Amino acid sequence: MDFTECYGDTVSSVAVAARSGCRKRVRRLIQRGFSVDGRDNRGWNALHEAAAAGSKGCVLEIVSAAGAASPRSCGAYVNSLTHEGESACYLAAQRGHLAVVRLLLKAHADVNQLTNDLSCPLYAAVDGGHREVVDLLVSKGAEVDRTHTASCWTCLHQAVYPNLFCLFSSKGHKEIVRILVGVCNLEALDDHKISPLFVAAQYGQRECLEVLVNAGANVSAQAADLATPLLIASQEGHRACVDFLLDHGADPDAACSHEWPQLPIHAAAEFGHIGILKRLIAVTDRVCDRGRGAVSPLFLAVHGRQSRSVEALLRDGYSPDAQDCSHVLGVRSPLSLALSTSTEPCSESVRLLVAAGASLGEEDWIHAVATDRTDLLRLILEHRRVPRHQALTGDSSTHCGQTFLKLQELRELLCVALHQVHFAACWLPVLLEAGLEPSLLLQPHMLEQADGEVLSYLLEFVNWSTLPPSLKRVLDRRREEKTWEPRPHLDSIPRLSHVCRLQVRAALGPARLMRTGVVQRLPVPAPLHAFLRFRDIPEATCTRSPPSSPLSNRIQRHRRTHQHRHVL
Template sequence: MDFTECYGDSVSSVAAAARSGSRVRVRRLIRSGCRVDLQDNRGWNALHEAAAAGSRECVQEILSAVGGRSCVGSRTYVNSLTHEGESACYLAAQRGHLAVVRLLLKAHANIDQLTNDLSCPLYAAVDSGHHDVVKLLVSKGAEVNRTHTASCWTCLHQAVYKGRSEAVRILVNVCDLEVVDDHSISPLFVAAQYGQTDCLQLLISAGANVNTQAADLATPLLIASQEDHQACVELLLQNGADPNLACSRDWPQLPVHAAAEFGHISVLRRLIDVTDRRCDCSPGSVSPLYMAVRKHQSVETLLQEGFSPDAQDCSDSLGVRSPLSFALSLASHTPCSESVRLLLAAGASLSEQDWIHALATDRTELLELILEYRWIPRLETVMLDCSAPRRRGRALLKQQELREMLCVALSHLRFACCWLPVLLKAGLEPSLLLQPDMLEQADSEVLNYLLEFVNWSTLSPPLKHILDKRRAEKTWEPHTHFDLIPRLSHMCRLQLRQTLGTDLLMRTDVVQQMPVPTPLHSFLKFRDISEPLCMARLHHRL
């Protein structure tokens, strides 16, 4: 290539003059024999520079200079490309130079020439918001439904994405409104996703399908709900968007689920009004509460609107039994612990899996949280399987819930040093734990702590046999006073607890209201007994 007429940066003299927009200088250089087809290190020639600069006069001068060539040669020059595959027409359209584009088209510029990255003059004009250029190119027959970019977007997709409402107004009259990209996403879907309300309205008015679905079945209403585009949600609903159309192949996801998951409360309330309540508890459906557990504001809203705290069992579809189980599994995160609190306050049922989350650990926060909202029933209530009213805002544990709690506790005795003090102080009848497994496997300190809450002298012969065997094997080191008859003071507090009920004694101020000396209050509530040392818990705190 001949660079004898080029500057040090490889831009030719004519190209440099064209860049500056100097028609007089361009004409003089051409007449002096300077070439217009020399390319710089980007592949740009004088016509590229003039078109990019928007100098209609320079473009005209350059085109006149090549006009004497053959028709084929002239067209070849007009459509010459930079190293990026950009034509002069593309550069002018990209920069909004309407007069230059018109002149180049008259000179037979290829209106649909693609660049290396699959763009074209129309796509560039749309992307940059040059609506007059868009209008010209469309009127001259530019291909409007061609796909561009790696994701196969059309000009209409890009116009909507950028919020070029004037370009959309032009394109909706000539484009395929249902054209989709490589994920089967239509322009209307894009408008809903990016909150382009004006573009969405134009597409709807032109007849675009408001219930179009992407490859994964997501709908415009789902994506607008997920992104909290309230105006788009309202516009879609007003124009026939179906809030009950399943939006996932894996489980029956609805827009209300997306709003709940991301905590978009205003959108959530709007969708609750129009969503079929079968999603609340019906088998095969999924309650929005499952999606809401990470956003306790959503949980609160759904419960206020009457959604069941228990919902349906979604073990098959989501791998969790209930919203509470899901929240408990995530409760190390503050929003989820608040969701646990809200679900418990609303009366959510506890399952065996839920008790595992609370008991099979060296942490007691979840167990304490549960017991804030659940009252452990008296022994006679458990035996009779009868119900009792709520007490101080707490619901009574159902017999099944209590049975499962005890089963889980006795199956995880290595954590008994953590859960045992919490349960006994919450009013659990100690005799319920006087089981062979407990006495055979519990740590020595745990066993001593439990025996302090009972009359150890009246244990049944089988249980005494287990204790004697452990003592002989030196796997249990009992307190010395366990060989004696309990003191009268201990017998008195046992009788008081039996009379009042463990729940009232341990969880209310009933003792403080009795005519007994204040120093006895702690003793009567068994607070003088030292808790067993939990090494794992101590290590965690350190």
Template structure:
């Protein structure tokens, strides 16, 4: 029930006079026999009004009028409002030092609790009234009791409000390790709300910097989460351990909190002191995952720049996430792909079959273009386990397994080939790698013609020629007219040039411009004369369906 609003017609004459601090009127009314104990709708009497108003003289006169005997005066001075407030509480709450002193001399209960478990000391602490706090402490007020529904002590509240001078006083008499209902200490509160001066006072008084709440959170974790740089620095400088697990669910560290909320300066400090096992070890979780989850690209960028692996560890058993890149891809709800995807690809994140599906099983090419911007397709002769080049022209070279998975996905996404085929061939993929029966059987007419323009169509293997002949008979393929002829000498020459230079150098660099040939041939040598196939398919099914379908179709070969 709300007893905070005062109804004017319920207030007694003496109480109204006391509220205004008019001592003469209070005396006159008392002399005329008006009661000092009449209560309004909030349960307030004249003493409550005088105490709240800070009128020491009115309080004295009202107490004298109520005190027929010491016992009756004591009962009156400790009378409570409907919310359980004593006159002493109301005076302390408003910082009326002289009134509090007078009420205590009249035997006011110094530790009386209100309905919401406050008390005079807690009220004075909350208001930041240092002198009232000192008075109450000198008179024996209990300092370690818990108050409010959260079970905070006076020290918790003083820290929360940032009343550093009061914290300094209480730190000498309070239990520094007192905990609230979530097992949070006062030092934890200081770290959470960025109260650095209070934090320093508590640390210097001997408070534990490594205390953990019920959920295992530490002061360092909460300060990192809230971005309080000065508190983070102070805690680290005074022994806080950045490698203590701070969660029951998975080994969360302060570095995860800083990365998740994008506090870059805090993250920079924590990177320097956090064990890198969090980025690599099984059973741990790289901070890259939480940065990606919260779309904090700046955190992702810093972590990668400081050497955190773009692949990290497989967290399938902990979070249901295979890799940072797969997580970034599935976290992208709309195109273009998030900045985090670009950062991971540029940093050399390994590409799985599932990642290639995101790039190839779509009528959009932005992801594939992004990958090819930062990754180099190696020459066919280097596609062995014993021959790999880590970098080429400033780009990371695709590994053998990545190329295999690229081809596997491409050959199973032939209906999107009009989109991805030109990009892959112009990026240096050897076209003969796509001359597979499935490709020739499933590709539409334009796509098939485009692919054949990149090879010597006259010397295809008999099985492949058989497929083409069958499709021609079935009228599912309409070949270009010149496919019935032997390739012209100019086409054979550019095939030979590509064979010598390698498709990667020929298609992706300006090395062709250094050849001793007329400049008019540059575009021809890079197959620029071949028109791309048009894409005419209907909108694809949702990507989640294509991913699931792909998994089902390839369970015998791969576990994705």
């Protein structure tokens, strides 16, 4: 754009000629008496234009003219600044015009002149990736450890930071770092106490890391928040940097947080960098797995919704129960965290943890039962079978290769379920199909509080004629109060077909009967298959609105009011 058209009263003809790099025209205009000091609306004069354009010839003509006109003020002219505080030397260094920078320095340009934003010729050359200019400025005494940004970055910080230049020439970038490490403070810190090596690790500058470490930089220097280069490289997924740091003495067990003992393995697990995670698993002290006061990386894997990280940790022997982190993270176990994560729990993490044998507590059962959804409950019971009634006297968690709920887990499931009767229409069919002995739910509280349809559904799975007198009195009272209307056949003695069905259920085991194809192999007519599997009984529908309070509030209320019901 020809600025003479827009700013004819401020842009000198010499400046326009210098911008185009036409040395002959600049010389003619100077000889005709045109000034070299006229400024435009940006505060640029002819020397600024020539330096920015990289025209050594124009610069030489203008500097010579300024010196001839006033030898004493020539130095001031060479160091004159634009409105942004930019000198001609800065503009040339910023654009990588080596010959122009050399010429200006001979004309006594200030090598350390700062701009309004605290930059300088050396910082500009580093940022632009101009290796030869950097080398020249350093040799001419440029200050290398001054801070140049609001974040207190030095030239070495900027040298390892990837900018647009790095996309095209990583070699030049590395060579600039190689120049600076010989003269700069390797441990210079910004306002967060971050060193240049930390920046290189954060942005995956593997070659720059090598240069810094070979020059003696500390691989374990910690920032103000205790983060280490190994932590940040693990978080950002820079595998080559992680490998290099570990191979050169970085400590994988150094605590990287003031709040809790965070390690690099936690960052890799949270962000799902599986290759890095596997490398760190091999070198990290296992005290983080179950150690008191520590935090298992499983918590971070679940928090980050990284099921592959969960799988890798479990496969390598990390405990699915980890340690109780209620005091640190506010959750008891990785499974509790997986069940409570947002409105859409981490189902895959839940599956992996349950299949690996994670212990289920009251809070876990609340997340699975105190809802109108059944996916979590089904997922848990798919991998942790309900033991047969005859096995409830023991506490064995495995039998014939199958993983079963422990006695205490089953007890807590029943306690929570009986406390969440409002949702029984949802969880009752799932539990009975999974093989739960229905007589365990024949408790006064259940019969008193359950919806009428739910109550009728439950009675279909038992011999209602053999109920104890106390429970029959509850049923009679509800009938009188018109809160329950029994299905017609429940008023009579159970049919022989129903009693036989109950015997088949008891003999085969509820889980085997309901969840396998064993019924189809029985020597009975095909129409009886659905009958034996209780498929003729319509499931209950919820007719009363469940509590509308958030699940977290229901958990707190459960903790305050729940009393264990001794049902086993």
